[in-house]
Amino acid sequence: MTTKMTRRDWLTGSATAAAATLALSGTKATAQTFMQPNVNPTAENPIRAHFNENPYGQSKMAIKAMKDAFDKSHLYTFREVFDLMGLMAELEDIPFEYVTLGAGSTEILEKAAVLNHVSGGAVMSPTPTYGDIARFSKTLGTKLIEVPVGDDLAINLEAMRAAMTDEVKLIYLCNPNNPIPTIIEKNALKEFITEMSNRGVTVLVDEAYHEYVDNPDYESMVSMVRENKNVIVTRTASKIHAFAGVRIGICYSHPDFVQKSYGLFSNTLNYTAIRGAMASYRDTEYQAFLKQKNKECLEICYEMFEELGLEYVKSNANFTFFNAGRPALEVAETMKKHHILTGREFKLYSNWVRLSMTKPEEMKYFVEKYKQEYA
Ligand SMILES: Cc1ncc(COP(=O)(O)O)c(C=O)c1O
Known part of the structure; x- marks a missing residue:
């Protein structure tokens, strides 16, 4: 018995029934069985x-692309990495020179923390927030200033302003925040970035959950990267693209940061991840x-x-x-x-x-x- 499943079936959930039929019939299911809920x-x-x-799990197209790419994974990714950078630039309508990639966005957070430490800057971060920048900074011995979120549970830019010192050279803002999924209002955030940038402070905006936001008060800060040397925006394929175990992270920043980060680190991307991401972002x-x-x-x-x-x-x-x-x-x-x-x-x-x-x-x-x- 063969059960044909269309892409529409799969997306609408009829795939669950189709996959179950395949399983019951004893046929080796090629369907994406992860579509089935785990209710036991x-x-x-x-x-x-x-x-x-x-x-x-990942898009069907991404899975196919990764399977196909496996046959070429004995090769270095010198060209492919530029293909993915090109796609990421195109998706955000930003010049190619403003894009860097990492094996997950964690790698970019590491680079930012290390480069900041090397330049002797302190770090400011809200709390609670995603903890990597704080952890790296503590490990490196960088001075860390943590500012509690406000009573509304949102990142408190006023309190961060008040806690600023001349030592701070990097501010980490997770938007939407994690573990509290609040956002920072777009105009307030732009104003804050401009003000801090004028003081020579880099603001790193971690947009790991960008794709899920459906809020008129939210805006990605990639638009600010073009005009501003001191803003870094990170994204990840780990969330909506389901690449947590595949590892692709994206960074939008001024070419100065791109050059500095290349000066210190090397290409860590693998062939299958790149090919998978190319397909996933198009799906x-x-x-x-x-x-x-x-x-x-x-x-x-x-x-x-x-x-x-x-x-x-x-x-x-x-x-x-x-x-x-x-x-x-x-x-x-x-x-x-x-x-x-x-x-x-x-x-x-x-x-x-x-x-x-x-x-x-x-x-x-x-x-x-x-x-x-x-x-
Ligand atoms: C806000 C935030 N930034 C970065 C990361 C790290 O993601 P990646 O898998 O891209 O390294 C996570 C992971 O949960 C996260 O929640």
Whole structure:
């Protein structure tokens, strides 16, 4: 028996039924079985709501491109790396010289932290936020100033201004932030970047969750890179493109930073990742599907938060943040018994849980188990 699955079936979810048919018939399924929700999680195969990954996996086109590329992966990527840089430049309508790539955006954060340390600057970062820049800075012995988010849980630019010193040469802003998925209002952010840049301070805006944002107050800061030497924008293929284990990160910055970073580090990209990313970024249909699924997941969670009267943050990313009224670690232990993994504890917000969106059916399962424990 053969079951033909169209791209439309796959995107609309009828693929689940088709894949199940294949499995039942004993035919070796070539369908993307990761489209099926995990509603019978086990210790070995839990619902992974703790790492902000993309549970649907990569675009079919990206998978094909990676499989095809494997045959050429004995070659260095001298030319291919420029192909991907070209695509990233084209997508953001920015000259090619403003683009650098890394094996994940972590590599770019490392470069920024190292270059800042070498130049003798201190670092300023909000807290809580994505911790890499703070961690690298501590390891390097760079002075680090951390500024708590505001009462509205958003990054507090006023407080950051007030905490500024002449030593600070790098400011890290994660927008949308992580673990709290708030955004910084676009005009306030532009003003802040211009002001800091005029003081000779570089602002690094980490836009790892850019593709998920649907908020008129948000704007990518790539537009500022053209006019401004002191702004660096990072993106990652790890989130909506599901490349967390494949590793592609993108950096938009002035060619000065590009040159400095090339002077210190080398090309770490692999052939399959480059080819996969070329295909993935062109597959806008799949990105739209994932965005829609993410919204559905968030709505399922919001409904429970409202019902149980739990404080929560309306998300601009693929995770939410809610006040469980009990330690996040306790919630994690309890949910783990149901084979659902939830976020770790975050400094200053120990009763708040970061919950990554997985698939709607899985979030319903989470809601069922959460209510069983705590309603
Ligand atoms: C805000 C933020 N920046 C960067 C990263 C690192 O991503 P990558 O996989 O591109 O190294 C993450 C990963 O979770 C993140 O949340």
